[in-house]
Amino acid sequence: ARKAAASAPLTPGALKDGTAVPLLANLGKPGGAAEAVELGAEGVGLFRTEFLFLSATQAPTVEEQKKSYVELLSAFPGKKVVVRALDAGADKPLAFLNDAHEENPALGLRGLRALRASEDILREQLTALAQADAETEADLWVMAPMVSTVEETTYFTELAREYGIKTAGVMVEVPSSALLADRVLQIADFASIGTNDLTQYTLAADRLLGSVASFQDPWHPAVLRLIKATGDGGRVNGKPVGICGEAAADPLLAVVLVGLGATTLSMAPTALADVRASLLQYTREDAERIAAAALAADDAASARSAAQDAAETAG
Numbered sequence: 001a002r003k004a005a006a007s008a009p010l011t012p013g014a015l016k017d018g019t020a021v022p023l024l025a026n027l028g029k030p031g032g033a034a035e036a037v038e039l040g041a042e043g044v045g046l047f048r049t050e051f052l053f054l055s056a057t058q059a060p061t062v063e064e065q066k067k068s069y070v071e072l073l074s075a076f077p078g079k080k081v082v083v084r085a086l087d088a089g090a091d092k093p094l095a096f097l098n099d100a101h102e103e104n105p106a107l108g109l110r111g112l113r114a115l116r117a118s119e120d121i122l123r124e125q126l127t128a129l130a131q132a133d134a135e136t137e138a139d140l141w142v143m144a145p146m147v148s149t150v151e152e153t154t155y156f157t158e159l160a161r162e163y164g165i166k167t168a169g170v171m172v173e174v175p176s177s178a179l180l181a182d183r184v185l186q187i188a189d190f191a192s193i194g195t196n197d198l199t200q201y202t203l204a205a206d207r208l209l210g211s212v213a214s215f216q217d218p219w220h221p222a223v224l225r226l227i228k229a230t231g232d233g234g235r236v237n238g239k240p241v242g243i244c245g246e247a248a249a250d251p252l253l254a255v256v257l258v259g260l261g262a263t264t265l266s267m268a269p270t271a272l273a274d275v276r277a278s279l280l281q282y283t284r285e286d287a288e289r290i291a292a293a294a295l296a297a298d299d300a301a302s303a304r305s306a307a308q309d310a311a312e313t314a315g
């Protein structure tokens with residue numbers, strides 16, 4: 001994929017009919033920004049901020065955080081950069097924030113729930129982000145992880161706006177948020193679907209557990225229906241709905257996601273070239289038809305083959 005990216009023209013992400021589908025990068029450190037730009041990222045769809053906290057025994061200072069955010073935002077002048085507030089717990093445990101004795105940490109005090117229980121950490125992060133935003137030219141969007149209720153959406157967006165964050169959104173990675181997306185997106189400025197966790201919670205299969213790994217498949221029609229519900233929630237409220245889980249890096253699933261209503265796709269930068277090439281093969285009408293074929297299946301394997309069949313008759 002790396003080699004193809006070097007020779008392919010780095011046009012903005014789009015369908016065959018010209019419908020724009022901005023292709024963004026998932027980043028876990030500001031250091032990855034230059035490579036992402038080189039590989040054609042049109043911005044950042046998910047900046048995971050856990051790296052700032054993972055090796056620490058306490059939260060980093062506002063100054064330390066700001067330095068990293070300035071480094072990131074400086075790499076994307078005029079471009080959209082979506083930063084996720086600290087997502088601690090379950091697969092990303094933090095000694096000073098999470099309770100190691102929870103029996104089911106994936107269902108525990110994690111993501112926004114954990115931040116809310118230690119609100120100083122969230123307030124400091126928002127302070128650092130607002131300061132970095134004021135010193136740079138990027139279009140900063142900030143989102144909360146693991147939002148599971150409308151009330152949490154209100155809590156986070158109001159708090160973020162208190163700090164001068166202009167665009168505040170939520171991650172949809174729990175079925176409750178997807179099912180209530182029409183309400184959630186009345187309040188939030190945008191949603192970004194985390195398909196890794198959304199799949200884990202929809203199929204009730206721990207994403208870290210090898211014995212249930214076969215359930216962790218975002219092609220499952222139950223997951224696709226939730227993505228569609230979220231896309232519909234975005235459409236009725238005129239709000240963008242991105243995808244930032246691994247699903248967006250699968251070239252055919254990327255087409256399905258657009259057909260279900262995703263307006264942007266964010267992925268590991270090395271996946272950008274193949275997804276860009278795939279989107280260019282289909283019109284919006286094709287994407288909707290391919291998505292409908294996948295939605296009508298009973299399981300992940302048949303959804304994938306139904307989408308493949310529908311894709312072959314497209315174009």
Ligand code: PEP
Binds near residue numbers: 087173197246
């Ligand atoms: C996801 O859950 O899909 C996601 C993008 O977040 P993470 O993988 O960091 O939990």
Ligand code: MG
Binds near residue numbers: 173194196197
């Ligand atoms: Mg997640």
